[in-house]
Amino acid sequence: MRRSSTFARxxxxxxxxxxxxxxxxxxxxxxxxxxxxxxxxxxxxxxLSRPTLxxxxxxxxxxxxxDAVVPVSPAMPPMAQADEAxxxxxxxxxxxMGRRVKFGLVNACTLASLMLGMLAxxxxxxxxxxxxALCLIACVGFDGLDGALARRLGVASPFGxxxxxxxxxxxxxLAAPVVVYASLAGSVSTAAAAVACALVAACAAIRLxxxxxxxxxxxxxxxxxTTMAAAxxxxxVAIGLPVPGAVLVAGxxxxxxxxxxxxxxxxxxxxxxxxxxxxxxxVIGALVDIRLTFALIVVGYLVSGxxxxxxxRRTA
Numbered sequence: 001m002r003r004s005s006t007f008a009r010x011x012x013x014x015x016x017x018x019x020x021x022x023x024x025x026x027x028x029x030x031x032x033x034x035x036x037x038x039x040x041x042x043x044x045x046x047x048l049s050r051p052t053l054x055x056x057x058x059x060x061x062x063x064x065x066x067d068a069v070v071p072v073s074p075a076m077p078p079m080a081q082a083d084e085a086x087x088x089x090x091x092x093x094x095x096x097m098g099r100r101v102k103f104g105l106v107n108a109c110t111l112a113s114l115m116l117g118m119l120a121x122x123x124x125x126x127x128x129x130x131x132x133a134l135c136l137i138a139c140v141g142f143d144g145l146d147g148a149l150a151r152r153l154g155v156a157s158p159f160g161x162x163x164x165x166x167x168x169x170x171x172x173x174l175a176a177p178v179v180v181y182a183s184l185a186g187s188v189s190t191a192a193a194a195v196a197c198a199l200v201a202a203c204a205a206i207r208l209x210x211x212x213x214x215x216x217x218x219x220x221x222x223x224x225x226t227t228m229a230a231a232x233x234x235x236x237v238a239i240g241l242p243v244p245g246a247v248l249v250a251g252x253x254x255x256x257x258x259x260x261x262x263x264x265x266x267x268x269x270x271x272x273x274x275x276x277x278x279x280x281x282x283v284i285g286a287l288v289d290i291r292l293t294f295a296l297i298v299v300g301y302l303v304s305g306x307x308x309x310x311x312x313r314r315t316a
Contacts, residue, residue: 090103090157090159091103091155091157091159092157092158099154099155102149102153102154102155103155103157103160105149105153106146106149106150106153106155106160107146107160107163109142109145109146109149110142110143110146110160110163110164110167111163111167112142113139113142113143113146113167113168113171114166114167114170114171116135116136116138116139116142116171117135117136117139117167117170117171117172117174117175118170118175119132119135120132120133120135120136120139120171120175120176120178120179121174121175121178121179123135124175124178124179124181124182124183125178125182127182129179129182129183129237130237130238130240132175132179132182132237133179133183133234133235133237133238134234134238135175136171136172136175136176136179136230136231136233136234137231137234137235137238139171139172139175139230140227140230140231140234143164143167143168143171143172143227144227146160146164147164161212162212165208165211165212168204168208168226168227169204169205169208169226171230172204172226172227172229172230173200173201173204173205173208173226174201175230176200176204176229176230176233176234177197177198177200177201177233178197179233179234179237180193180196180197180200180233180236180237180252181193181194181197183237184196184245184248184249187244187245187248188245188246188248188249192246192249193249195253196249196252196253196256197252199252199253199256199257200229200233200252200255200256200259202256203256203257203259203260204226204229204230204256204259206259206260207223207225207226207259207260208226210222210223210260218267219264219266219267219270220264220265220266220267220270220308221264221265221266221267222262222263222264223258223259223260223261223262223263223265223305224255224258224259224261224265224301224302224305225259225265226259229255229256229258229259232255232298233252233255235294236248236251236294239290239291239294240291241291241294241295242291243295254302255302258302258305261305262309263305263306263308263309264305264308264309264312265301265304265305265308266304266308282297
């Protein structure tokens, strides 16, 4: 009975989660190896590795029998052998010099949008909010250009999509709130401006992450796109919309929540297909009062989301 108890205790003290086979010196880290040796010396596990000591010949047990009854912890599964490192090409398909040049041109547009966003932050920190807003407008242009070039040149790739998303977060999720915060300085309380701009950054991150993992709809956006929200903020600062500071803060917060809403908003390709006479009214209004016309266009676009959502629910 004493020998049986000793054998059971020795088996249960074997290192949990070990793979089948003998324990090699490389299987343990230096710290694990030190504690393992201490337990082996304390409980006599070294005798198991000797052919004539520690195991009663009458029991007919060997090391394979002991390994067969060793418990394995579900919390520490056996580690799989590491796969060999593989190099994943950034540009799928044929990797000719011409395609590489096109691929570099597309990503240069993405990096240009990122650099202009950084420049907008630096200008806003120096108080030049109008120039910073113009840099954001240029960011919007480069952001639309890189996607159009990627599709036209046939070099669209997952790497380019991720680069575009990261650049959008830097330019539209961070630079745009900083520019708006600088423009609101002195007109509203610092806390109110900070909260509204922080909402823009947080909602932009949520919007971009949701867009990356959601199925694409060729007709509508789910929520206001981050690029369009940044364009609205940039134009508002650039033209100096004459509204009270509290109204601006409320509008910034409303625009932030519109980015993460589930309301459908029409894409630019659908807006371009509208009848020409509908475009005549904004053009004439811009010639009369560009600020009022811009405010009406923004309000109309924001209201179109809930209207389309109600229409889809009624027809469903």
